Amino acid sequence: MLIGIVGKPSVGKSTFFKAATLAEVEIASYPFTTIKANHGVGYVRVDCIEKEFNVKCNPSHGFCINGNRFVPIDLMDVAGLVPGASEGKGLGNQFLDELRQADVFIHIVDASGTTDIEGKQVETHDPAKDVIFLEDELNKWFYNIFMKVWKAFSRKVEMEKSKFSEAVTKQFSGLKVSEEQVKEILRKVSFEQNPSSWTEGQLMKFASELRRLSKPMIIAANKVDLEKGKENYEKLKMQFPDLIIIPCSADSELALRQASKVGLIDYVSGERDFAPKGVPYSGEGKILKELSEKQVEALDKIKKNVLEVFEFGTGVQEVLNCAVFDLLGYLAIFPASANKLGDSKGNILPDCFLLPPGSNALDFAYFLHTDFGKNFIKAINAKTKMALGKDYKLQHRDALEIITR
Ligand SMILES: Nc1nc2c(ncn2[C@@H]2O[C@H](COP(=O)(O)OP(=O)(O)OP(=O)(O)O)[C@@H](O)[C@H]2O)c(=O)[nH]1
Numbered sequence: 328m329l330i331g332i333v334g335k336p337s338v339g340k341s342t343f344f345k346a347a348t349l350a351e352v353e354i355a356s357y358p359f360t361t362i363k364a365n366h367g368v369g370y371v372r373v374d375c376i377e378k379e380f381n382v383k384c385n386p387s388h389g390f391c392i393n394g395n396r397f398v399p400i401d402l403m404d405v406a407g408l409v410p411g412a413s414e415g416k417g418l419g420n421q422f423l424d425e426l427r428q429a430d431v432f433i434h435i436v437d438a439s440g441t442t443d444i445e446g447k448q449v450e451t452h453d454p455a456k457d458v459i460f461l462e463d464e465l466n467k468w469f470y471n472i473f474m475k476v477w478k479a480f481s482r483k484v485e486m487e488k489s490k491f492s493e494a495v496t497k498q499f500s501g502l503k504v505s506e507e508q509v510k511e512i513l514r515k516v517s518f519e520q521n522p523s524s525w526t527e528g529q530l531m532k533f534a535s536e537l538r539r540l541s542k543p544m545i546i547a548a549n550k551v552d553l554e555k556g557k558e559n560y561e562k563l564k565m566q567f568p569d570l571i572i573i574p575c576s577a578d579s580e581l582a583l584r585q586a587s588k589v590g591l592i593d594y595v596s597g598e599r600d601f602a603p604k605g606v607p608y609s610g611e612g613k614i615l616k617e618l619s620e621k622q623v624e625a626l627d628k629i630k631k632n633v634l635e636v637f638e639f640g641t642g643v644q645e646v647l648n649c650a651v652f653d654l655l656g657y658l659a660i661f662p663a664s665a666n667k668l669g670d671s672k673g674n675i676l677p678d679c680f681l682l683p684p685g686s687n688a689l690d691f692a693y694f695l696h697t698d699f700g701k702n703f704i705k706a707i708n709a710k711t712k713m714a715l716g717k718d719y720k721l722q723h724r725d726a727l728e729i730i731t732r
């Protein structure tokens with residue numbers, strides 16, 4: 328699964344990316360700092376099942392802190408998008424191409440309203456404009472791709488709906504659009520006439536709905552640590568009640584993650600607190616370095632302006648989790664057997680996989696190995712020891728063993 332980080336220039340896309348991945352990327356207050364896309368690994372946070380089994384896990388990918396399992400996901404940070412990008416403005420089409428493989432978008436918005444539509448520093452700017460323009464550009468991107476195939480069809484007076492959806496899906500190959508999704512949109516828009524006679528408005532509506540379904544988007548209202556941040560975030564929520572909008576301070580998350588990495592503080596992504604409060608501290612056998620006065624001041628500011636104000640702390644972890652689990656509906660599944668929680672090397676609960684919504688026990692078997700799928704007999708729920716058939720619909724945080732012939 329790939330998460331694309333999008334937005335106009337200077338909103339904090341690379342800061343968000345760096346906070347989530349700790350990869351070395353360029354961050355600066357002028358537009359188009361990022362030109363080439365950055366790829367990295369971030370993590371979603373899952374309540375680890377180790378507690379239910381009374382064990383301590385050893386993840387082979389990601390990590391686990393205090394029962395919080397961090398499962399890797401791929402992230403991509405791209406160049407800033409400006410109005411007209413779908414027509415080639417700014418860095419235009421090139422990076423739209425890079426976004427083809429994304430399953431979901433995180434739209435970073437500058438909620439402080441201190442950057443204009445092109446990412447230049449200004450006194451005030453209404454972030455609502457950014458929400459509208461970005462959706463618009465992405466929809467136009469889909470519209471342009473769609474029009475290529477529609478033009479061929481529009482010359483025919485009659486056409487079968489099935490041929491139409493097949494051709495549209497083909498045109499969108501490489502953009503992770505399935506024929507099922509195309510058909511779903513056809514049903515949803517339910518335009519009376521044949522697609523060849525759709526009006527301009529109907530064509531746009533079709534392309535936009537297809538974009539929304541195949542590339543859903545969550546909004547990170549970033550820079551809420553700044554003066555107008557909270558106020559603008561609350562306004563955005565009122566103006567766009569149908570969108571998922573999460574208050575965020577990527578800059579604060581980055582500072583906390585970096586301080587934690589070098590042992591200055593103990594901080595777990597997604598928490599509203601960290602330790603210590605400016606005194607040397609020994610936690611879980613780890614001796615932390617003494618903080619300087621400046622560091623204490625910076626951390627106190629994050630605490631006062633962000634962690635104590637917002638329900639999800641810096642919001643970065645919540646944005647990632649929401650995108651993967653709420654918006655996409657993915658499920659975290661642990662391979663495990665009731666009698667044996669370790670692998671051949673004795674690692675306990677080494678794996679946790681993310682499966683798409685609607686996956687069943689047989690899908691999980693195939694996901695692990697084709698042979699497991701082909702020779703599937705049953706699955707066993709490691710928590711309850713109950714046997715499950717191939718059609719069993721997976722639940723988030725299930726622990727399953729696959730029994731094969
Ligand atoms: N106060 C505050 N500043 C932030 C936050 N996130 C990013 N910034 C600042 O915003 C500026 C732009 O950050 P970048 O991460 O480079 O923005 P970008 O969206 O990647 O920009 P382009 O690559 O040019 O499109 C930098 O000066 C960051 O330090 C935040 O949460 N709070």
Ligand SMILES: [Mg+2]
Binds near residue numbers: 340341353360361
């Ligand atoms: Mg950038």
